[in-house]
Amino acid sequence: MESIFEKLWRLGPAALVLKAIVAAIVANGLLLGFILLRRTYRKWYFAKRDARVFALRQDWDRLISGEIPYETWRQKSFDRRIVESIALDALEAAGAAESARLLKFLRESGLIEKRIFEARTLTGWRRMRALVALGQTRALEGISAMAEGLRDHDPEIRLAALRGLGRTASPQAAEEILAWVGERGLSVPAMPLQNALIQCCAERPQLLIPCVQHAEGPLREVLGRVLGEVATASLSLDLLQFVGDDLDELRAAAARAMSHAERGLAFDVLSELVGDPIWFVRLRAIISLGELSEPRAIPDLMRGLTDSNRLVRLRAAEALVKLKTEMAPIFQQVIATQDRYGLQAYLTALENASLRGKLEEELLACTAGNNAEKTRLWKILRTGVLLAEETVLAEFDPAKSAFLS
Amino acid sequence: MIRLLEISNHTLFWYYLASNLAYLTMLIVALKTSAAHQRSLKSHRLSWLKESPLAPPITIIAPAHNEEKSIRVAVRNLLELDYPQLEVIVVNDGSEDHTLDEMREEFRLRPVRAVYIPQAESAPVRGLYRSEVNASLLVVDKESGGSKADAVNAGLNAATSPYVCIVDADSVLERDALLRIMFPIMADPKRVVAVGGIIRVLNGSEIEGGHLRRVRLPRKSLEVIQVIEYLRAFLIGREAWGQGNMLTIISGAFGVFRTDLVRSIGGYRSRAIGEDFDLVARLHRHLLGKGVDYHIHFVPDPMCWTEVPSDLKSLGRQRARWQKGLLDVLWPNRDMLFRPRYGRIGCFAFPYLWLFELFAPVVEIAGIVTIVLAACLGVLSREFFLQFLIFGYAFATVISIGSVLQEEITYKRYNDWQDVIRLVSYCFLEHFPYRQLHMIWRLRGLWEYLRGDVEWKPLKRKGLESAQVP
Numbered sequence: 001m002e003s004i005f006e007k008l009w010r011l012g013p014a015a016l017v018l019k020a021i022v023a024a025i026v027a028n029g030l031l032l033g034f035i036l037l038r039r040t041y042r043k044w045y046f047a048k049r050d051a052r053v054f055a056l057r058q059d060w061d062r063l064i065s066g067e068i069p070y071e072t073w074r075q076k077s078f079d080r081r082i083v084e085s086i087a088l089d090a091l092e093a094a095g096a097a098e099s100a101r102l103l104k105f106l107r108e109s110g111l112i113e114k115r116i117f118e119a120r121t122l123t124g125w126r127r128m129r130a131l132v133a134l135g136q137t138r139a140l141e142g143i144s145a146m147a148e149g150l151r152d153h154d155p156e157i158r159l160a161a162l163r164g165l166g167r168t169a170s171p172q173a174a175e176e177i178l179a180w181v182g183e184r185g186l187s188v189p190a191m192p193l194q195n196a197l198i199q200c201c202a203e204r205p206q207l208l209i210p211c212v213q214h215a216e217g218p219l220r221e222v223l224g225r226v227l228g229e230v231a232t233a234s235l236s237l238d239l240l241q242f243v244g245d246d247l248d249e250l251r252a253a254a255a256r257a258m259s260h261a262e263r264g265l266a267f268d269v270l271s272e273l274v275g276d277p278i279w280f281v282r283l284r285a286i287i288s289l290g291e292l293s294e295p296r297a298i299p300d301l302m303r304g305l306t307d308s309n310r311l312v313r314l315r316a317a318e319a320l321v322k323l324k325t326e327m328a329p330i331f332q333q334v335i336a337t338q339d340r341y342g343l344q345a346y347l348t349a350l351e352n353a354s355l356r357g358k359l360e361e362e363l364l365a366c367t368a369g370n371n372a373e374k375t376r377l378w379k380i381l382r383t384g385v386l387l388a389e390e391t392v393l394a395e396f397d398p399a400k401s402a403f404l405s
Numbered sequence: 406m407i408r409l410l411e412i413s414n415h416t417l418f419w420y421y422l423a424s425n426l427a428y429l430t431m432l433i434v435a436l437k438t439s440a441a442h443q444r445s446l447k448s449h450r451l452s453w454l455k456e457s458p459l460a461p462p463i464t465i466i467a468p469a470h471n472e473e474k475s476i477r478v479a480v481r482n483l484l485e486l487d488y489p490q491l492e493v494i495v496v497n498d499g500s501e502d503h504t505l506d507e508m509r510e511e512f513r514l515r516p517v518r519a520v521y522i523p524q525a526e527s528a529p530v531r532g533l534y535r536s537e538v539n540a541s542l543l544v545v546d547k548e549s550g551g552s553k554a555d556a557v558n559a560g561l562n563a564a565t566s567p568y569v570c571i572v573d574a575d576s577v578l579e580r581d582a583l584l585r586i587m588f589p590i591m592a593d594p595k596r597v598v599a600v601g602g603i604i605r606v607l608n609g610s611e612i613e614g615g616h617l618r619r620v621r622l623p624r625k626s627l628e629v630i631q632v633i634e635y636l637r638a639f640l641i642g643r644e645a646w647g648q649g650n651m652l653t654i655i656s657g658a659f660g661v662f663r664t665d666l667v668r669s670i671g672g673y674r675s676r677a678i679g680e681d682f683d684l685v686a687r688l689h690r691h692l693l694g695k696g697v698d699y700h701i702h703f704v705p706d707p708m709c710w711t712e713v714p715s716d717l718k719s720l721g722r723q724r725a726r727w728q729k730g731l732l733d734v735l736w737p738n739r740d741m742l743f744r745p746r747y748g749r750i751g752c753f754a755f756p757y758l759w760l761f762e763l764f765a766p767v768v769e770i771a772g773i774v775t776i777v778l779a780a781c782l783g784v785l786s787r788e789f790f791l792q793f794l795i796f797g798y799a800f801a802t803v804i805s806i807g808s809v810l811q812e813e814i815t816y817k818r819y820n821d822w823q824d825v826i827r828l829v830s831y832c833f834l835e836h837f838p839y840r841q842l843h844m845i846w847r848l849r850g851l852w853e854y855l856r857g858d859v860e861w862k863p864l865k866r867k868g869l870e871s872a873q874v875p
C-alpha cells in the first residue's frame with residue numbers, strides 16, 4: 001500500500017507546498033504544546049516548592065542546629081536542594097558569627113562534601129551547578145575541586161568554576177585562578193575573569209604582580225585592569241615598573257593605583273603620567289592626583305585643565321575645585337592659561353560643587369592685588385568669558401557665554 | 406501576458422519562501438543565542454556591577470518635547486536607575502507647554518555655565534540648568550530643531566561621560582537596565598562601540614512612581630499585534646543580526662554608544678527621518694571604512710517599555726515614517742552594497758534590508774494584484790493558490806509563536822494565563838487584515854518619500870500618566 005509520503009510526492013510541484021503546510025502546522029502545534037506544558041509544569045513545581053520552603057522555614061533553627069536529624073531531609077533531593085539554597089542565601093548576607101554557624105552546618109550535614117563530589121564527578125549543567133554552589137559556601141576545602149573545573153575542556157564548566165572561585169573571595173582562590181591563566185592564557189571571556197580576580201585579590205593584591213609581569217596580550221590587559229582596581233599603598237614600589245610599560249592599560253592601572261601610594265612617590269609618577277600620549281592614562285593620572293588632594297598637584301592639574309581631551313579637562317577641573325585651599329589664586333591660574341575650554345570646565349566644576357558663591361566671597365575679600373585685577377577676575381567669573389574673547393561677543397549674555405564654538 | 410503573470414506568481418512564491426526561511430533561520434539562531442545569554446548572565450551578579458569600579462561613567466540623554474504631563478515621573482525614573490556613575494541630561498526641545506517649568510519646580514533647577522561644545526549640529530541653546538536636588542541632572546533648554554536628532558545632538562554636546570545612552574523621555578526603563586546593557590561594554594571595552602536594548606510595549610501595563618508595577622497585555626487588538634511585532638523584531642530579528650555583528654539599527658528609545666565615536670561622525674543627522682537607523686549605518690560605514698575591529702551588540706534583557714500607537718491613523722503614520730527612514734538611509738548608502746570593504750553589512754545585512762524590508766510592500770502588493778489578475782484571466786491554479794495561502798499563513802504563524810516562545814523561556818514578562826492565550830491567539834489573527842494594511846502604510850511611506858514629503862508629524866500618545874496607578 002502506498003504511504004502518505006509517496007502519495008504526496010505523486011502530487012507533483014504542489015507536494016512541496018503541501019509538505020510545508022503539514023510541517024508548519026505540526027510546528028505550530030508543537031510550539032503551542034510546549035508553551036502550555038511548560039507553563040503548567042512550572043505552576044505545579046513552584047506551588048510545591050513554595051509549600052515545602054514554608055514548612056522547612058518553620059523549623060529552620062532546629063534544622064541547622066542538628067536537632068532535626070540531617071538524614072530526615074538529606075535523603076530527599078527536593079528537600080536537600082531547598083535547604084541548601086536557603087542556607088546559601090543566608091550565608092550571602094550573614095555576619096561573621098552567623099557565617100560560621102552556617103558553614104558549620106553545611107560541613108556537618110555533608111552538603112559541602114556532596115558538592116565537592118559532584119563538582120568532580122558529574123558532567124554538564126549538574127557539574128556547573130555544583131561548582132557555583134561550592135563557591136557560594138566559601139569553604140576553602142572546595143577550592144581544589146573548583147580549580148579542577150577550570151581545566152575542563154568545556155568553556156561553560158570553566159566559567160562556572162571561575163564564578164565559584166570568585167564567590168569565595170579568598171586569596172587561595174586567586175592563586176588557583178592566576179596559576180590557571182598562567183598555564184592556559186585567556187580562555188574565558190574577560191569580564192567574569194576580572195570580576196573573580198577583583199573579588200579574590202582584594203586581600204592580597206601583590207599576588208597579581210608576578211603574573212602581570214609574565215602575561216602577554218589581552219590577558220595582560222585584563223590583569224592590568226584588575227591590578228588598577230585592587231592596588232594598595234603597599235604595592236607602590238612594585239607598580240613603578242609599569243609606569244613606562246608599553247601597554248596603555250598597565251600604565252593606566254599604575255596611575256590608578258598611585259592614588260594609594262606614598263605621596264612623594266605618587267606625585268613624581270603621576271606628573272610623568274599626566275603627559276602620557278594616551279588619553280585614558282592621563283585621565284587616570286589626573287583622577288589619582290585629585291584623590292591625593294594636595295596643593296602640590298596644582299601645576300599638573302592645570303596641565304590637565306588644558307588637555308586636548310574633554311574628559312581629562314573636566315576631571316582636572318573637578319580636582320582643582322575640590323582642593324582644600326584658597327580658590328582665588330587657583331582661579332587666577334586658570335585664567336592665566338588663556339584656555340577657554342579649561343575655563344569653562346573649571347566653571348562647570350565650580351557650579352556642580354556649589355562653590356561658586358565661595359569663590360565670589362573670596363574674590364571680594366581678597367586684599368592682595370590691585371582693584372583692576374580684582375574687577376577683571378570678577379568679570380570673568382560672572383561672564384565665563386576670557387577678556388580676549390569679549391570683543392567677539394557683541395553683548396553680554398550669561399547663557400550664551402557657555403557656548404563655545 | 407499570461408506568461409508574465411505566471412512568472413510574477415512564481416517570483417512571489419519564491420520571494421515569500423525565502424523571506425520566511427530567513428526568519429526561520431533567525432528564529433533558530435535567536436533561540437540558541439538567548440540560551441547562551443541566559444547562561445552567561447549567571448556569571449555576573451548585578452549587585453557587584455552596581456558597585457563595580459570597572460563600570461564606566463555614562464550620560465543618559467533624554468529629549469523631551471511637550472512632555473509636561475509625564476516629565477516629572479520620567480526624569481525621576483532615570484535618576485533612580487541603578488548605575489554607579491550616572492549623569493542625566495534632559496533636553497527640553499523647544500517645548501511649547503510647561504515642560505521646563507515642571508522640571509524647574511520638581512528638581513529645583515538653577516542656571517549654570519556647564520561645558521557645551523557644539524560638535525554635533527543642533528538648534529541654538531537657550532540655557533543650561535543643573536538640579537539642586539540631584540547634581541547629576543543637567544537640563545539643556547534649546548529652541549526646537551524639529552527633530553529628535555537635533556535634540557539628542559544638543560545633549561551630546563553637553564555630555565561628559567565616555568558613553569551616552571539615548572532614551573525617549575516618555576519611555577520607562579527597568580531599574581537595572583543600564584547595568585545590563587553595559588555588560589558587553591564592560592566585558593570588551595575596546596571592541597564594543599554600541600549596544601542596543603530591547604523595546605517592549607508599555608500599553609496596558611501599570612506604572613507606579615515612574616516604575617513598572619505590573620506587566621499586562623494591552624486591551625486593544627491593534628496594540629496586542631504590535632506586542633507580537635516587537636517580540637518578533639527584537640527577540641528574533643535583532644538578536645540574530647546582533648549575533649553576527651550585523652545589527653543595523655539600535656532603537657532611538659534605548660541604546661548606548663561610545664561618545665567620542667558618535668561625536669566624531671557629527672552626532673545624529675538632524676534631517677534624518679530614521680535617525681537611529683541612520684546613526685548605526687554611519688557608524689558601520691565609518692568603522693568599516695577605517696578597518697577597525699569593532700562590535701555592535703544587542704542585549705535582550707535590559708528592558709525599555711514604550712508606548713505604541715493605539716489608533717490606526719497614528720500607527721499608519723508611524724509605519725510610513727519608518728519606511729521613509731529605511732529608504733532615506735539605504736539609498737545614500739547604496740555604495741556599500743556588495744563591497745568587500747563593508748564586510749557582512751554590505752554583503753548580507755543591507756541586501757536583506759533592500760530585498761525583504763524596503764521592497765517587501767512593493768512585491769507583496771504587486772503579488773496580490775497579479776494573483777487577482779491571474780484569477781480573472783483564469784490562469785491561476787486555485788488549488789495551488791489555496792495551498793500557498795495556507796502555507797504562508799501557517800509558516801508566518803510559526804515565526805510569531807516562536808517569538809512568543811522565546812519570550813516565555815527567557816524573560817517571561819507576561820505572567821497571566823489570560824495574557825499568554827491572547828498573545829498566542831493574535832499570532833493567528835494578525836495576518837488578516839493587519840498585514841495587508843501594514844503593507845499599504847509602508848507603500849504610502851515610500852510614495853511620500855519619493856514625492857519629497859518628509860515632514861515629521863507628531864504621533865498621538867497618551868503619555869506615562871495614562872498607565873499611572875492612582
